[in-house]
Amino acid sequence: MDMCESCQYNMQVIEKIKNQVPDNELTTKLADMFKIFGDNTRIRILWTLFDKEMCVYDIAEKLSMSQSAISHQLKTLRQARLIKSRRDGKNAFYSIDDDHVKKIIEQMVIHVEE
Amino acid sequence: MDMCESCQYNMQVIEKIKNQVPDNELTTKLADMFKIFGDNTRIRILWTLFDKEMCVYDIAEKLSMSQSAISHQLKTLRQARLIKSRRDGKNAFYSIDDDHVKKIIEQMVIHVEE
DNA sequence: CATTCATATGTTCATGTGTTCATATATATT
DNA sequence: AATATATATGAACACATGAACATATGAATG
Numbered sequence: 209m210d211m212c213e214s215c216q217y218n219m220q221v222i223e224k225i226k227n228q229v230p231d232n233e234l235t236t237k238l239a240d241m242f243k244i245f246g247d248n249t250r251i252r253i254l255w256t257l258f259d260k261e262m263c264v265y266d267i268a269e270k271l272s273m274s275q276s277a278i279s280h281q282l283k284t285l286r287q288a289r290l291i292k293s294r295r296d297g298k299n300a301f302y303s304i305d306d307d308h309v310k311k312i313i314e315q316m317v318i319h320v321e322e
Numbered sequence: 323m324d325m326c327e328s329c330q331y332n333m334q335v336i337e338k339i340k341n342q343v344p345d346n347e348l349t350t351k352l353a354d355m356f357k358i359f360g361d362n363t364r365i366r367i368l369w370t371l372f373d374k375e376m377c378v379y380d381i382a383e384k385l386s387m388s389q390s391a392i393s394h395q396l397k398t399l400r401q402a403r404l405i406k407s408r409r410d411g412k413n414a415f416y417s418i419d420d421d422h423v424k425k426i427i428e429q430m431v432i433h434v435e436e
Numbered sequence: 437c438a439t440t441c442a443t444a445t446g447t448t449c450a451t452g453t454g455t456t457c458a459t460a461t462a463t464a465t466t
Numbered sequence: 467a468a469t470a471t472a473t474a475t476g477a478a479c480a481c482a483t484g485a486a487c488a489t490a491t492g493a494a495t496g
């Protein structure tokens with residue numbers, strides 16, 4: 209079967225993964241990153257930011273949560289470099305910072321929806 | 323750019339995700355599944371099982387952890403349907419139960435390795 | 437059937453995590 | 467400068483979680 213560039217790259221990664229003793233440094237990095245995704249509020253924030261950047265207040269309203277709770281989670285997501293922020297006057301606008309975020313969540317959607 | 327079946331399917335999922343109000347039921351499922359991956363021991367177990375099935379004792383030895391700790395995590399992974407078990411005499415052999423497991427971890431490897 | 441080996445499970449404990457509440461900071465407006 | 471609005475942050479609390487330890491279960495073997 210013909211594969212596109214993206215899938216070929218993925219196959220290379222799989223080959224790299226296979227037949228190796230688990231590298232503790234890498235697996236720790238992986239687990240830590242999975243942890244960031246492992247919270248409903250953070251997933252909902254990322255989901256909300258999929259199509260457009262949004263300010264803190266609007267995210268909080270859309271998700272029916274307090275500004276503080278959202279702000280705390282935005283900090284977590286920003287520290288993990290999954291989102292970035294930009295100031296515009298009184299507002300701070302947040303947006304997805306990494307192309308992989310969609311792919312990672314998408315892959316999990318495929319998994320849970322079967 | 324030409325895309326293979328797999329990538330085309332992924333694109334469809336992306337389209338489905340975009341521009342929607344986050345569905346709390348789905349995002350909860352996603353977060354819960356990410357949580358399962360969000361532990362170094364569990365990632366290392368999955369990693370170990372990538373190429374072949376293994377019994378509990380061998381996994382514990384390979385990862386230098388107690389049999390109890392491994393068994394507990396195997397239960398977690400089994401309940402999440404990420405691995406399956408098979409008895410052979412005194413031994414319980416575990417193996418990856420879902421094709422997506424590799425893809426999910428692989429996608430995260432791509433992310434953290436940049 | 438008693439023993440041994442492999443695995444599973446219940447409990448406990450220390451640690452981590454997410455939200456709330458109160459408050460601080462930053463920017464704009466009057 | 468005083469005030470209002472938007473966001474960030476620190477502390478505290480409730481809750482979740484992973485490993486250790488002790489023990490139970492299950493299967494083979496004498």
